[in-house]
Amino acid sequence: MSPINDLLSHASNSSPWPSDLSEGGQAKPEWQHLLQAIRHLGPQELQAISRYVSENIQTRGLIHNAYTDPQREDSWRELSSLPYVISEQEWELIEQACEQRAILLNRILQDIYGPQELVRQCLIPPSLVYGQRGYLWPCHNALGEQDRYLSLYAMDIARTPEGQWVVLKDRTDCPMGIGYAIQNRQVQGAALVDVFQQMNVKPQTEFYRSLRAQLQGAKFAQEEQLDQASIVAVLLSSGPLDPAYFEQLFLSRQMGITLAESADLTVRNEEVFLKTLNGLQRVHIILRYVNDGDSDPMELGGVDFQGVPSLLQAIRQRKVLMLNALGCGVLESAGMLEFLPAINQYYFEQDLLLPSVRSWWCGDPDNLSYVLENFSRLMIKSSYASQSQKYWYVPDMSEVEQAELRQRIVDSPRTFVANEVIQTSRVPEFVDETSTRLAMYPFTLRIYAVARPEGGYQVMAGGVARISSATSPVMTLKNRHANKDIWVCQDCHTATVPNLANAAVAKPRIGAKFSELSHVAPLNYQELLRRQTNVPSRMGENLFWLGRYAMRIEYSLLLLRTLMKVLNERTTEQDDLGRTLYQLASSLGILPVVPAATSAKAVLPFIHEQVKRCLEPSSAPNSLNRNVMSLHHCAFQVREKLSNDAWWLLSQLPTWLVTDEHNLSHVSNQIQQLYSASSVLSGFTHEQMTRDGGWNFLLMGRIIEKLTRLCDTMQFFLHSTNEQKQDQLESLLQIAYSSVTYRSRYHREAEILAVMYLLIFDETNPYSLVFLARQFLNHSTHFELPSMSDIDLVEQVLEHFSLIDLSYFDAQSPRAQTVYAQLAKQCSDLSVAMAGFTAKLSGQYFLMNDRVAGGFGKDSMNKEYL
């Protein structure tokens, strides 16, 4: 058993203390303190801490991502129960080094996007600037030479077994993990609240204050002569498909700014606007979490023309401030590390406080020969900072692979960098989530800095420690083990640490209330009001369709359920009805149309076969499967508006679409499950959601869909023969979910007049046309549309309904046909009005959101020939 576990198992204290946790032969007091506190916990208590941590990570929502492929491991997920502790003295050096580097990198950016003196003097090889895809030529001179490029910066550092800190990588584009740092502090600080207090952990208040100040943009407001209170900041997110989305969402909420995707922003007159349901709202500051190269498809190209067209033009005119500026990503190149010390000398006549990991850019002939000589013990990387951070750890490669790589380096030396592989120091960590056994694991730290408004950089007192479970010195996504919060301990002098034998260290309390995050200032009244207005248009559109798809699915399920019941009974009479209902379903696109060539005999088997397969993807335009997928997609786009319960249900829906058994009773069972789930979901979305602008769209979607479906069904009914009508009555009640009402009211078999009255005229039946049309009219007052023609049409229909006289109705008389025709006409008018209203609604509120037209974006010129 390792000495660390001796500590925990109350065994002898004579085992040697791990050198990784020592300084000058002495045990580090902060580690002594932490481990000793842990020692007082039994296995159950330790597990309680671990459970507390993992449960909190789940419920805080940052980690829980129902959509992301579970196979795709998110390396930020796991939080250890133990923090990484470091003394304030040791921390000071890291802190200073981090600020020094941020200042240096910012200075370099000012030069390479301005006068390019560094390149001219060969302090940076041209290849590492001009040769990089990350160097954005259109951004050259886009800002002034004094402007700040780097507002957020992170560095990854490791510690050698000798205790030397080494910088592994600079992160200058949009450094990930600040959201996790906040979350980890909240959870881990609370998990071990007493230890946290005893160790006097340095608060992170200053960092968040500076970040907040950046987002408030006082300096920007002053320069552009804007009222500071009017400054609006958004977090520009890479969207829900990116695993980083949840961190972005969390961070935007913590910082109190709107989360926007590129499609939510538009540039008009060289100013940037957020498209909200209340119209365009000017945006001044963008906290950018989209790669710089994907920010403006007009000038920067980028992947699939993502980004905000003309954003760069707005930046040039100083109408918007980007944090970080576009183009910062270029400094993430591994090739840059080697040149930093000389540049720091050139600008500041100082040495770097922390060295970078030794690296050799192969574009230099001397470096190249060194790399080829020492090839077998190096790590090779691409010189170009790009999305694919490719590297090769030579000792792990086969001889053939090694020879191949050597050849590639010789062919194109400029594009490769070699790294020294360093041994890293290790820290104690539980072997797995449920274990109480500790082992030593290698780790790296990510340290964050944010620009201070008055100049310089504020370094976060802490950050994220990342533990690797690998034995190989290469840390990859696959072997990441867990993250830890970093505790900078202010007074953990040896003197104050109790002797190891002394059990005076109090037992930690688990999960007590924790209030370190005093940096979250309470909302003021103006902010309170502002919070209610910014619903992006994209959100409204997706909510509208969420409502429509949900109702469409409910309707399809009711129809399918009724049809299955009919088919199950298998009498001649019922077969005819089955055919009729199938025709209804296929006319609405729920099931495929019976091919014209099908012989009369083959129709029924065809119908049976199609109904058995109704859960599967099919050629029908409105198939259940397709609608469930569309619903899921819409819901995902408005993920942040839905509760976890609603999400859970939504993620279950597709599982009921899968079936191996093709028999009616099994499929009808699945349909029943789906129906229950979708009813519950309706309840969730209907009852739980905030009644804001978005809610109006959701409810409108539901009403329109319900009304449209009922109109279509009634039209089908009214156009069928008298005999068919009589047969359909019972089914019609089931499809319109009105059987119970009918039976409790009339206590008799379905009769045509009573059914028609209930489904069309009865204002107390929530499934009657008149009820729905009135609901539509009431709700339509929430929207301002350029034309009222559809609303007028609905009003006319209601008036016509009231004029149709049913007092002498006799289904047997020829006059009945006239009534049917009148009613069918009104149903058709209602459908037309719904389609028209939907089109106007989209035009007014969503069209700003229309996608960039395909094919046009790239190069509008076709090829021109000579």
Added chain:
Amino acid sequence: MSACTYHIFHDTDYRYFAPVSLSQQIVRLTPRVLEWQEPLAHRMVIDPLPSKVRVTVDSFGNLMNYFALYQEHQKLSIKASSIVTVKHRPIPAQENLPPWSQTVERLQYRFARAYLPFDLEATQFRFESNHVRLSPMYRDWALECMRPEMNVVQAVKALQQRIFQEFTFDPSATTISTPVNEVFERRRGVCQDFAHFMLSCLRSVGLAARYVSGYLLTHPPTGMPRLIGADASHAWVSVYIPDVGWLDTDPTNNLFPDLEHITLCWGRDFSDVSPIRGMMYGSHDHSFQTQVTVVPETELDQLPSIDFAERSAQMQQGARQASR
């Protein structure tokens, strides 16, 4: 003849299948001012009238017209007209030029050296870009004709000639997104492809070379009148020679551009200088038509269109007012 004046009409018309509610465009159709090229007048007419116009200079010194339309429209027309005088440019004297490998060496990075300003500017054009690839394959192919004892002019001429001889001009072979590797494989393409391929070769051997967009005067068959819109945009390559300047080379026509090439813009490749590049919201499809007419001033009166004569007159009047 040591100079020639041209009137150039470059018209582009878009028709959208559904109304476009927002359109933002960047146009690079303004001829550059050069030692051997003097633009006398230039006029750009956009219909419908843009809501916002801004003229700026991009990082390569090209004039860039940025405009936006916020009102709904179903047609867009961009008419650029220019009057440009092109002067004779002699091929650089070759007596003092070193073997081309020395040119490469001079541009290479070496620790603790400093670049001269023009050399620094040229190094921008030594690397990969969107349409240009660097690889030993291109280097080896280029080295087969660029022999070590040649100076840079001779070497470029040899490469230009080899491309002209071994590649077939074939407008149906490629599109704008055809990668240069495929052009090399099939040995077919148009001026753009040849320019991108030549750039790949030149940069793979270490020289600095840029992409040039512009126009080429075409000659109607003998006895036939000049036709409106019969011309097209053209593209060629320019190579940097330290202490001398840039040498233009046209691999499509196997010549060093002189009096019949009019320069619009340059950049690392086509994507830096695409004449019209934009985004629009609304219509998912569109059709468009481009018409380019290049006329020597001396033949202006033979032009069968009144419209062009009028445009020339307007331009000249505008230029006179401006100079006054």
